[in-house]
Amino acid sequence: DGGITxxxxxxxxxxxxNVTLSCEQNLNxxxxxxxxxxxxxxxxxxxxxQIVNDFQKGDIAEGYSxxxxxxxxxxxxxxxxxxxxxxxYLCASSKxxxxxxxxxxxxxxxxxxxxx
Amino acid sequence: AQSxxxxxxxxxxxxxASLELGCNYSYGGTVNLFWYVQYPGQHLQLLLKYFSxxxxxxxxxxxxxxxxxxxxxxxxxxxxVQWSDTAEYFCAVLIRDxxxxxxxxxxxxxxx
Numbered sequence: 001d002g003g004i005t006x007x008x009x010x011x012x013x014x015x016x017x018n019v020t021l022s023c024e025q026n027l028n029x030x031x032x033x034x035x036x037x038x039x040x041x042x043x044x045x046x047x048x049x050q051i052v053n054d055f056q057k058g059d060i061a062e063g064y065s066x067x068x069x070x071x072x073x074x075x076x077x078x079x080x081x082x083x084x085x086x087x088x089y090l091c092a093s094s095k096x097x098x099x100x101x102x103x104x105x106x107x108x109x110x111x112x113x114x115x116x
Numbered sequence: 117a118q119s120x121x122x123x124x125x126x127x128x129x130x131x132x133a134s135l136e137l138g139c140n141y142s143y144g145g146t147v148n149l150f151w152y153v154q155y156p157g158q159h160l161q162l163l164l165k166y167f168s169x170x171x172x173x174x175x176x177x178x179x180x181x182x183x184x185x186x187x188x189x190x191x192x193x194x195x196x197v198q199w200s201d202t203a204e205y206f207c208a209v210l211i212r213d214x215x216x217x218x219x220x221x222x223x224x225x226x227x228x
Contacts (some may be wrong), residue, residue: 043208105152
């Protein structure tokens, strides 16, 4: 089945440690995204990537880093510089292009990160 | 900066009531527009989308939305809600460079 896989579902880390969240898609989508979901804040864009080896900062990129070495994979690292890392993280992918009929974002199940 | 505004953060309705959730975006270029729904404990699902053509789009479960370009709006409607529509609803816009921006969401609670 095609889809987006995020792992792990739950993640606990000690304060000051970097942690990497995995996101893999087998939908052959060009674009991939990372969002952070907090109660009352909706989904805020952290980073996104249109193609391999390229990515752009979203609205809340500080304290995060990403890589896009393969089309299928877009891992997110939450660094120790992120002041409030405890949150629910969502990865998404889409076919590229505005005005493309089948462009929509498909989401993974999310990773809940708790930093203690 | 580009943004998406959802006017209602929390809506409570009785079953069979009509629903309209407001969504406005700030971006002057070409857009694709979406409404997503997140049922309790589930991941985000697409309700409907607009990319071109007829500004009135129909989605799953009896939902529809109207794109009014002059108002930069994409309001979601349903004539008669059901208890199973209890969920959080997100409006989103795809702009240049494949950037997708979401609103803060509207929690809809349907009373049985």
